[in-house]
Amino acid sequence: MTKYRVNKTKHVDQTKIVSFNFDGKSYHGFEGDTLASALLSNGVHLVGRSFKYHRPRGIMSSGSEEPNAICQINEDTDLTEPNVRATEIELYEGLKASSQNCWPSVNFDIGGINNFISPFIPAGFYYKTFMWPKSFWKKIYEPLIRWSAGLGKSPTKPDPELYDHKHVHCDVLIIGGGISGIIASKIAAKNNLKTILIEDKNILGGSTIFQKNENYKINDKYSGEWIDEEIAELKKLDNLTIKTRTSLAAYHSYNYLLAKENISDHLPLVKRNGGIRQRLWKIRADKVIVATGAIERPLVFNNNDRPGIMLSNSVKKYLDFYGVSCGFKNIIFTNNDSAYETAVSLKEKGISVEMIDIRKKSNSKIVKNAEQLGVKIYWNSTVVNTFGLRKIYSIEIMNLSEDGSNVVGNKIRINCDCLAISGGWTPMVHMHTQSGGKLDFREIDQTFIPNEIDKNHINVGSCNGDFELEEIINNTNKKVKNFLKVSETEFDNTSVINSKELNKRNIWLLPNYISEGKCKSFIDFQNDSTAKDIKLALREGFKSIEHVKRYTTTGMATDQGKLSNMHALGIIADTAGVKMGTLGTTTFRPPFTPLTFGSIVGRSVGNFFDIIRKTSINEWHIQNKAKFENVGQWKRPWYYPINNEGLHEAVQRESKAARDSAGILDASTLGKIDIQGTDASEFLNRVYTNAWSKLGIGKCRYGLMLNEDGMVYDDGVTTRLGENHYLMTTTTGGAANVLSKLEDYLQTEWPELDVYLTSVTDHYSTASICGPNSKKILKKIFPDKDFSDDAFPHMSYQNGKIDEINCRIMRISFTGELSYEINIESKYGKSLWEKCIEAGKEFKITPYGTETMHLLRAEKGFIIVGQDTDGTMTPIDLQMDWIVSKKKYDFIGKRSLYRSDTIREDRKQLVGLLTDDPNEVLEEGAQIVSDMSKKPIEMIGHVTSSYFSPNLNKSIALAVVKSGKKMSGQKLIVPMENKNINVTVSDSVFLDRENKRINA
């Protein structure tokens, strides 16, 4: 046992030694320790350096509010993690931790120089100091700040561990397993309510569990003993799920909460074995009881940040829970009674302790108890200075003036090795405010407490501002009864003894004989902001707490201001001469404590990142070595290289084959919507720009769909299958949106129409065969069918059968070639495809992918919605006036086509571009200009599609150009990085302007 381990407790098993490493040195602790308690038991206080001044900093607390003891753990492994609080890590065999912010070592570092130049690092110093010269920013300032700030290292390899998500519902969720949470859980579970209790520590009981003081008794037992028995009973309740090591991350509206359960973080690395590391619980609770407790406030005085200066209740916890004394000559500096419990506890174990109290006197039971034990108390006094670089060794104190605004009398110097501080308590109202709750300010102890109006959540215990044992038990019981509509409970007649606090005095910034400008009175320990910074911000005109916070960076570190926010507010209120309650607080945002990315993402990694959709022909594409392209969630063949072909060679070959003989495309991914109902024709009239009423049964028509703003939204061919039955096709990427848009109009604007929409995209597979030989191939597949132009003209459809399987044959064309599409139930898709390939063999049928399809369409000037359009193109801009019905009274987007903006003649319009050098292929997205002499050069358009056409043996491109319609034959320039490419505006149809090939 080390000399600081002075006490045996049941929470730390001193027979089980655990070895660990901190900053390269080996130490021992015990099972049940945290990294912080184990370090303190070895006398290690100094654990890091402060952010701005690189001042030595020690462990300050015992919980999630810890601002200083921030570590990188398990460095050089896949499991390394930055920003871990030593006060929250359970010690395990082989744990390796290092201080995060202390290059080159915690005991000596270069950044410490900032401490001496600190007069030059005032509030807002980032904004002021690093402003100029501008050229310094990237090369000097930013690397300097990043390097010296030492914010930890991210792991460099993929996370080897698993994370889980779990959805749960419950009647009552209780957050916090301290005394009030335990009372609430017991009442809820015993009244047949499905209850979940979550607690971030590994055991229940909060700070009551280590209470053993005559002045705090419940039913004649020490409160610690009483709660032990309550916990034992709690564990027997059927209706109750207790989740320890589980911290609440976020409390959203409608009682939807996220909690993170640590499953293996407390185990040695060798025992983790690839199981689940953390689980994110997604809880929807009917009722929520918040019992998150309170955090002890520090006191703000000169040099209040030295290693060895700790929160008083944490000193008590280290002693009574972990058996570790943080010092042997302790001084406690307080403004309230709770610190006397720490004094009594130390004194009872024979450890030296003295009190400094800013109050003039207190006669409460606990204070008298301390006095009787011989604890010396300096009343009406304050600490004015502290000494000790790597650990505190003495302090100076002075008396306070009557009103507390100044110090009087002589300085007294007292030696110490630990200074415990207590500035009262701050209720943890984070959960309440995250859920949308408001706060009231309570003047008597300067606290913000919940103002409850939501009928589905309450706050109990010290997070509700009830700090004394009797209040906690009685108020919790009363509130929970009322909340859960329970008439009586076992806690109704609990007898409670507790020392009552009689005197209060609060001074946010303690006075000093040293001038304010020379004091280092820290408010935010992690971000190194001081009272002076806050005052400077106010002098510079910042008034809102949100602005002061950002300017001084107070409360913006990873502890989110748990220890600093109240003092910042108090000092602002005092300085500005306003009441603190009128200032409001800063916003508390989730997560309450940091979440790992792993827990947020859960199992949605790797192959599970997003859904992958494959057509039924996919296997054939893989066997035939297709390269794939992602189109939305679909995997589509991009091109099919033969031997060592690259993209360009393969696409040239495929494109030529499709026009010279036959090509085949898997078009199954196109959206398909089955439309039925007596008003189906009228419906199509309203959603497409062209007319549909006269389309005969068995005929197909191309349609263009606009948004209400007149911009092209989607396109595709729709086939009339019957009197009241159509099959619409949409673009691959637009399928889901088109369906939901159409549903929207049907349900909300035109409920009188008798129309039903069903998505059948996945129901049918589609093989599209094009090229001059396609008719011969179809004839082989359907030998009984008459494919003459009279019997089966372009833009018509017929039913067919392949081996008794029904299919639909559409004579429609993607490419401008004679072509047919065969639709068949998806399960037959692959055999259909193989049959087509077999039948096409003698014509060297060539499978082609999306790239060739785009090239073939570009040759014909057929637009690709989403490539040649971008949500700002009307059909008129696309030179597709022919498809816009002049006769129809209305359709979606019609009125917008003659808004003042859409009829402008200088809109960007779709044109063709031919490069002067026919071998020069433009880059898609390249900018187009006409006049290079006037600077800045005006950009008048950009290239949308560009290919080398093997069928035309030259480069072709589609582009959108301002007033492009009037520019035919005009010379333009496409400036690239190393050259300017000369182009000529052309017609957008490059091949077969007379559409002869369609009937070839």
Added chain:
Amino acid sequence: MFLINCPYCGERDQSEFSCGGEAHIVRPKQPTELSDDQWAEYLFMRKNIKGVQFERWNHAHGCRKWFNMVRDTSNDKIHGVYKMGEKPPVE
């Protein structure tokens, strides 16, 4: 994360729904007779108020039905849901 009471399915998690903006903006029956300003009023102008707002919602990953919802945008309290064509349950 709201709990939304779909008028067709009952209470479901917000993630199943998508919001379609302000409700009760009726598409003009005779758009061609409107001036540019009148059409722009329908097309672009939305109140986007802080306070009680009438909204369209779609149970996109459920029954696919559109319905209306009254929500206070300042505190996300939902004051009621009602089917398309029905009168709002609150003023």
